[in-house]
Amino acid sequence: MVASAQHKEQIVLGRITTVYGVKGWVKVHSYTEPMDNILDYPQWTLKQQGRLQTVEIDQARRHGKGLVVHLKGCEDREIARTYTGSEILVERSQLPELEAGEYYWHQLQGLKVLVDSEAESGRADALLLGKVAQLMETGANDVLVVRACKGSIDERERLVPYLQDQVVKEVNLDEGFIRVDWDPEF
Structure with missing residues (x-):
């Protein structure tokens, strides 16, 4: 057999x-x-x-x-x-099917995290903060642990709250990114 x-x-x-x-x-x-x-x-x-x-x-x-x-x-x-x-x-x-706009943690891990920034030319450029290494529960909300990767703006690790519509503006699994409204200096 x-x-x-x-x-x-x-x-x-x-x-x-x-x-x-x-x-x-x-x-x-x-x-x-x-x-x-x-x-x-x-x-x-x-x-x-x-x-x-x-x-x-x-x-x-x-x-x-x-x-x-x-x-x-x-x-x-x-x-x-x-x-x-x-x-x-x-x-x-x-695994059960999720509603539209809901994601399993494993789907978010490894995605690039992009933040929009107004460039001097007046157009919006996306800055790469890094990739989602893992997620954490904090009680109030989940948090993305974003680690530097090739092409990211610096070598810092960032903790970004996973707050849909407030901080997380877009999750695109097909393109492999999460777009956030987050201060890159934070």
């Missing part, structure tokens, strides 16, 4: 941080919002040191500020320990 060569695109939704108890449970750090949405996917692909392994969740619950999960067939602490540090992946096609 020949395996299909088709590659299914996967997205990281969280990671297994440590063991919990002695009966094979693990603690999970979820990147989903809300955090329990990671439990909507009963089958995960775990990636650890380049190796992939498919597992199934058979029990899960909130614990403190996080989640604890029991993986099917994992009945002791030492087996659970082998999963620690694993990234939790699911197929991108399994």
Whole structure:
């Protein structure tokens, strides 16, 4: 039997941080919002040191500020320990469709961040601040972490609030950029 060569695109939704108890449970750090949405996917692909392994969740619950999960067939602490540090992946096609103007964080990472500037000639030129390295939650709003890249105006890292219509004026996934109204000196 020949395996299909088709590659299914996967997205990281969280990671297994440590063991919990002695009966094979693990603690999970979820990147989903809300955090329990990671439990909507009963089958995960775990990636650890380049190796992939498919597992199934058979029990899960909130614990403190996080989640604890029991993986099917994992009945002791030492087996659970082998999963620690694993990234939790699911197929991108399994993610729910978003409304127009909404984006998953993974879609924004790597996009160029452009700011409009009035040039001396009176026309608007776009300045490249850098690329989105990651996003952070701050409670009030999400924040783009913008790091310098080839062609950016300087070598600074910037934190730009992800406030649609106020700061973020345009997200263009096809062209690979986010246009912001932001002071480049900030």
